[in-house]
Amino acid sequence: SKMRPNTGTGYRFSLYYLHEIRKQSMPAEIDAATRADIAFYAAQGYSQEGIAEETGVSRRTVRKYLDLTREEVAASDRPRETLCAIVRGEYDWQRGDLTADEGGYMSM
Known part of the structure; x- marks a missing residue:
């Protein structure tokens, strides 16, 4: 007899909850401007609740997103420039690096 993968109710139930846990651990997708606003308000000393009220998330x-920002800044060779780029909305979150102008320098 062939071995079949477990596809019973318990297995589907487990997959459902695994999916739900993963969904809860991922932040809602937001645009670069909102990410920049979150970092900006945090730098101004706003509480997380205050930032949520200001940005509507x-x-x-x-x-x-504050945790992601801290991780990106901590992992960067240029943390100050990375944070500035995030606040200005110029950070490339997909590549994990700064957006440089044609001269290879970040615009300020």
């Missing part, structure tokens, strides 16, 4: 989403 959930506090959980604010927390997740």
Whole structure:
């Protein structure tokens, strides 16, 4: 007899909850301008709740993007420039680097 993958109710139930847990751990997608606003308001000393009110996103989403921002800045060889690029909305989140102008320098 051939071995078949477990596709019973318990297996589907487990996959459903795994999917739900993953969804909860991922922040809602937001545009670069909102990401920049989150970093800007944080730099101004706003609380996560205050940032959420100003930007119109959930506090959980604010927390997740602040965590992502901290991780990107900490991993950068140029943390100050990275944070500035994030606040200006010039950071390339897909590539994980700064957006440079033609001369190879970040515009200020």
